[in-house]
Amino acid sequence: AQRVTQPEKLLSVFKGAPVELKCNYSYSGSPELFWYVQYSRQRLQLLLRHISRESIKGFTADLNKGETSFHLKKPFAQEEDSAMYYCAPLIQGAQKLVFGQGTRLTINP
Amino acid sequence: EPEVTQTPSHQVTQMGQEVILRCVPISNHLYFYWYRQILGQKVEFLVSFYNNEISEKSEIFDDQFSVERPDGSNFTLKIRSTKLEDSAMYFCASSELVLGPDTQYFGPGTRLTVL
Numbered sequence: 001a002q003r004v005t006q007p008e009k010l011l012s013v014f015k016g017a018p019v020e021l022k023c024n025y026s027y028s029g030s031p032e033l034f035w036y037v038q039y040s041r042q043r044l045q046l047l048l049r050h051i052s053r054e055s056i057k058g059f060t061a062d063l064n065k066g067e068t069s070f071h072l073k074k075p076f077a078q079e080e081d082s083a084m085y086y087c088a089p090l091i092q093g094a095q096k097l098v099f100g101q102g103t104r105l106t107i108n109p
Numbered sequence: 110e111p112e113v114t115q116t117p118s119h120q121v122t123q124m125g126q127e128v129i130l131r132c133v134p135i136s137n138h139l140y141f142y143w144y145r146q147i148l149g150q151k152v153e154f155l156v157s158f159y160n161n162e163i164s165e166k167s168e169i170f171d172d173q174f175s176v177e178r179p180d181g182s183n184f185t186l187k188i189r190s191t192k193l194e195d196s197a198m199y200f201c202a203s204s205e206l207v208l209g210p211d212t213q214y215f216g217p218g219t220r221l222t223v224l
Contacts, residue, residue: 032210043113044152044200044215051210086152090210094165095140097213099152 002027006087006100013077014108021072021103023061023087031089033070034097035061038084047072047085057081077107111135113216115201121222122191130186130219132201141184142202142213143176145169152200158184191223 003026013019025031033050048056050063050070061072070087084104088097114133122128134141143155156166158176175187184203188195198220202213 034212036215043217046212046214049210049212088152092210095157095159095204095210096142096154096165096167097144097152098154099144101151 002089002091002098004087004089004098004100006085006103008103009101010104010106012106012108015079016076019074019077019081019105019107021085021087021105023070023072023100025068025070025087025089025098027068027089027091027098029092032092033061033063034088034090035059035070035072036086036088036099038086038102040083044086077105079107079109081105082107113201113203113214115199115216115219117219118217119220119222121224124193124223125190128188128191128221130188130199130201130221132184132186132216133182134184134201134203135205135214136182138203138205138214140164140204140206140211140213141176141178142204143186144200144202144215145197146200146218147194147197155186188221191221193223196221196223 005024035047036044037047059074086102087100116131141158146152156170157164173189177185198218200218201216204211204213
């Protein structure tokens with residue numbers, strides 16, 4: 001069965017500290033992986049996707065096929081990074097996103 | 110920048126009543142989706158829609174649910190006879206390409222409360 005695990009429901013770090021949000025997936029085939037972010041009272045929006053290999057707002061994510069992980073990282077957290085973050089593989093063919101439970105990231109000043 | 114819109118933002122209904130949630134996808138997008146999020150739980154896929162028909166649906170999307178594209182701009186989700194457990198945030202999304210993975214753009218959601 002396709003499953004996404006984000007082991008941390010809550011993550012709190014200080015401004016300027018590195019942050020890593022973990023994501024592990026269980027999926028047969030080659031998924032396309034996405035990170036979506038939801039800022040307070042805003043819609044879900046794309047943060048980054050694996051295939052584009054872009055760095056958005058200083059965040060990067062590396063796909064590790066051996067560990068089936070797609071952890072999200074940022075070297076220096078900013079207060080505006082406080083938000084809910086969702087890891088979501090795309091099930092190709094079905095074109096459906098399978099969301100993790102999300103990690104609420106809080107950046108303390 | 111074009112965005113997906115949804116109406117209403119909040120819908121309150123009595124159990125057993127029919128509700129229609131409305132979405133206007135981004136205009137050049139071809140694929141449409143509904144997801145829902147029960148309070149405190151994951152965002153769950155309900156259905157995807159392409160070329161005027163359902164392309165994929167989850168086990169949640171039973172006979173009480175239906176989707177329609179009644180005109181060139183709207184995409185609707187109908188729940189025929191609402192249950193208490195249908196209370197959730199419902200998100201519409203759309204994507205541009207048909208072939209291969211593509212970014213899904215989400216609407217702000219409709220909060221459905223079934224009393």
